[in-house]
Amino acid sequence: MKSHLPEKIYLASPVWLQNVLVSTYGAFEHRRRYSGPHKKYVEYLRKNVFLNKTEIADLQSKLLERTLKHAAQTVPAYQALNLGPTPKLTDFPLLERESIAMNAEAFLSSKYKKEKLITLFTGGSSASPLKIYISEEARQKSYSFWQLFYDRMDFHVGDRKATLVGRKIQEPDSNNPPFWRYNLKDRQLLFSSYHLSEKNVAAYLKKLNSFQPKIIEGYPLSIYRLADQIIQNSIKLSFTPTGVSTSSENFTQKQREIIEEAFGCKVFDQYGSAESVVFASECEHGNMHIEPEYGVLEVLTNEGKIESEGSGELIATSLLNEAMPLIRYRIGDLGEITESNCPCGRASKILTELYGKVGAxxxxxxxxxxxxxxxxxxxxxxxxxxxxxxxxxxxxxxxxxxxxxxxxxxxxxxxxxxxxxxxxxxxxxxxxxxxxxxxxxxxxxxxxxxxxxxxxxxx
Incomplete structure (x- = not known):
């Protein structure tokens, strides 16, 4: 369990110092996310964007074969299965969330030292906490997929970005602006999602107009509240973003339309997990493509069969995080996977429905x-x-x-x-x-x- 002391020090500081602290932490995270193999891996992914279905299948098959061998030989939980030198995906049982929660170290590869890994925590949409270990290299590669997603909005890290997420910016009982802090390294303005009352929305919009971000990202229901005020009050914006990036919550088609009308640009939704097992994101035509280099996504049907397409419970296998490879992991969401021809030209599989992460x-x-x-x-x-x-x-x-x-x-x-x-x-x-x-x-x-x-x- 983490200490609240750093947050208490931050909250007790004046706003100018809070901005310094946010920027200092932002610089640290920037180095951890975007150094190492990040840029080279971005270029590798860009070359793979328009592979055909056969090429994608061959690529993923090779990555999966390597992951399964590595897991069977170096991960205690999988070594105990005695799967032999060339295991297949079908040899692995379904992995329950509770198994990881009770003994996360059993899923660590012996090739990695725990103290040198990054520790991530996830509550998930069921508030069942997990501790996940990931290598710095895998974390940097993970953010390469974000850049691939940002390419659709003509956005690069360092362009101005406005973010509305769940991290604490200021005390919730403090109802005076500024309701935002600035991350200098990434030119990112972080807005509080907790102070979006009707009384405060005008201050948010005024700041957005002066900041003029290239994209807006964050929880869709928070962004929707801003968009609704823009429409209802006929507010004019002095900028037009190249896109609105959303994640972490489901939202309705009507809410999407209101956001797009208010900001004059398309909404691009993203689906992923802190467990680093899946990354999917919308293309220009609104189809959510599953990135084949990140992980293998299957469905557990109502009949109890695991299929590569169809509707059911989503089952994910990581291809990215060799330090803690999770295989046939029950991620806790329901969805539908299809293989279809998308007008954007990408041949990767599509997540056509997603029934998790409901936005209450x-x-x-x-x-x-x-x-x-x-x-x-x-x-x-x-x-x-x-x-x-x-x-x-x-x-x-x-x-x-x-x-x-x-x-x-x-x-x-x-x-x-x-x-x-x-x-x-x-x-x-x-x-x-x-x-x-x-x-x-x-x-x-x-x-x-x-x-x-x-x-x-x-x-």
């Missing part, structure tokens, strides 16, 4: 935290198996927790602090410890249940 929100005194942001409150808590947050009335939530033996009072305090830092100290939180949280009728776990506030879209 928790609200308190005008502040909203979407599902993707709420997940952050749980991602460092290794002592919980599953969690769900329910709002039935204003100013109050109930957190349902399935805990493990290592969950204690400090863990509970940590979680409450994380939730209140998003939604304010006035939020009343009750804890309900349960033995299980059942899935929805579609088999998907719902992390946020909103029974009080109804997020509506104008006709």
């Amino acid at each position: 929100v928790i609200i308190n005194e005008g502040r909203q935290a979407p599902t993707a942001a709420i997940a952050i409150a749980f991602e460092y808590l290794e002592g919980i198996k599953n969690a769900q947050i329910i709002q039935n009335e204003p100013g109050k939530v109930t957190v349902r927790l399935v805990k493990r033996t290592n969950f204690d009072s400090k863990s509970e305090e940590f979680m409450i602090w994380e939730l209140k830092k998003m939604l304010g100290q006035s939020l009343k939180i009750s804890i309900d410890y349960v033995t299980e949280i059942p899935p929805e009728h579609n088999g998907k776990y719902c992390m946020v249940v909103q029974n009080y506030y109804k997020f509506t879209v104008p006709d």
Whole structure:
């Protein structure tokens, strides 16, 4: 469990120093993301964009063969399967999230030293925390796929970018601008997603007009709130982005249309995971292409068969992270994979439907935290198996927790602090410890249940 001390120091600092701290951290992350093999790998991926289906199949087959051999020979959990020198994907059983949560080190390759790896945490859309290890090289290659995605918006790291995500910019109870901080290295303006009340939207739009970002990225429901205000109040923007990049939440076609109308550009959605097993993103024609060099995506059908196409539970195999290769991992989302001819010319498979990461929100005194942001409150808590947050009335939530033996009072305090830092100290939180949280009728776990506030879209 991480310490809150760095955040407390940041929040106690004046705004000018917070900008310095954000820029300092931004410079550190820039080096960690974009050095090493990053640029060379970007060029490699660009050469592969328009491979035909046969070429893609051959490429992925070679990458998969190498990954499976490496895993079977160097990863304890897979060595125990005794699969021999040339294992096939069908030889590997389905990998449950709980197996990783209980013993992440069993999935580490013996070729890597844990202390030299980057540690990532994910709460996921079911608030079931995982600790993932990834090498610096794999992390840098991972961000090469982001550049491939940005190419569709004619954007490069270093162009001005406005970001609305779930990290804390300032205290939620502080309702005075600026609601943004600046990352100098990447020319990135980070906006708070928690202060987007009707009263504050004008300040956001004024800052966007003066900053004039090339792209806007972040949670779609946060961006939608800005777009809705632009349309409803006939606000004129002094800039036109080359694209709006969204991720982490599902949103409706109507919401997409409102965002595109407000900002005068296309929305490009992206789907991925902190586990580094899948990367898919929309092309210019709105089809979400699955990147073949990143991972293999399959579906577990209702009949219990694992297929390369069709509808069902998504099963992912990483081709990128050799330090912790997850094979036939049940990622926790439902979707549909098809192989079709896209007008953009890309022959990679398409994720035509995605039923995970549903965009509900928790609200308190005008502040909203979407599902993707709420997940952050749980991602460092290794002592919980599953969690769900329910709002039935204003100013109050109930957190349902399935805990493990290592969950204690400090863990509970940590979680409450994380939730209140998003939604304010006035939020009343009750804890309900349960033995299980059942899935929805579609088999998907719902992390946020909103029974009080109804997020509506104008006709």
